[in-house]
Amino acid sequence: MESIELRGCSLDELIEICQEMGLKRFRAIQLFQWVQQKAVRSWDEMRNIGEVDRQTLSSHLHFHPLERVREQRSKDGTRKYLFRLHDGETIECVLMDYARTMTRDRHTICLSTQVGCAVGCAFCATGLEGFRRNLSTGEIVGQVLDITHYVRQEDPDFQVTNIVFMGMGEPLLNYEQVLKAIQLLNHEQGQTIGMRRMTISTCGVVPKIIQLAKDNPQVGLAISLHAAQDNARNQLVPMNRRYPLASLMEACEEYTQITHRRVTFEVALTSENARQEEAEALVRLLKGQLGHVNLIPVNPVVGTGMERPTSEQIKRFAQVLEDAGMAVSSREERGTDIDAACGQLRRQWEGE
Structure with missing residues (x-):
């Protein structure tokens, strides 16, 4: 055997x-x-x-538990981990703790699914290092298990409540391993994390979006949109050249028809694109979609040349969307003092 x-x-x-x-x-x-x-x-x-x-x-x-190479803790409670895999490659994941809800604290882990990334989004630190390989199911699940192990040394009652596949890599390009990891994390004799408490974030791999809706309609979907016009999105998200916005929006509509769940559209805001005309283009693009817009001020990453927008720019951008009747939120900043953007810690460590 x-x-x-x-x-x-x-x-x-x-x-x-x-x-x-x-x-x-x-x-x-x-x-x-x-x-x-x-x-x-x-x-x-x-x-x-x-x-x-x-x-x-x-x-x-x-049985190869991940080796904890480095752990950084933010003043807001966020923890970022750099793990070494059995072959010497390294990945990052982040634990974010949120205030108690009606029943319990919310502990969210942002998981990686690949070593590096082949997509190469313009604002992402991970893409600057290129693609190495896909993670195995055990390596994906292992991030949750090892963080749980370490945190339980301080808090024996710790339990992960939410999972977001938004770390290093494009989850839908490692589809089979990600779906199996979801099944393991959901298992009643495992971590028992609810399917609806797990979300996959994708840059827009259209065929896999439709397949996900059919294979596991309980899991949430987030689209790394970032631009509402093809010429701009081609520069920010190279996957758009293969699956342009028209086909992506059709896939999102099919996803909601099958699952009856809304899609989260993520928009990374910079000092350059947080303009009224960009917001108006977003309103036109998403008209009729069952969705929610999440505005994400970019993390400062050396090598991208992108700067964060001001608070006033973010408010004005959000107001255009709200005036059009769209559901919108601005992501709470967490871990900026520990380089929480995907790939930053790994790049820093490898450069030492």
């Missing part, structure tokens, strides 16, 4: 593997709970699995 990645295995897969090894079904359930629910980082922590069975399992299942 070839060596299989433990953190990327579903419960059904573990049951089958255990049966092939001559182990009982309950061993697979115990194993799954230790890994996916309790977020252990070693075989020795699995205390109700005997040493002989652990040796048998470890001979066929490889």
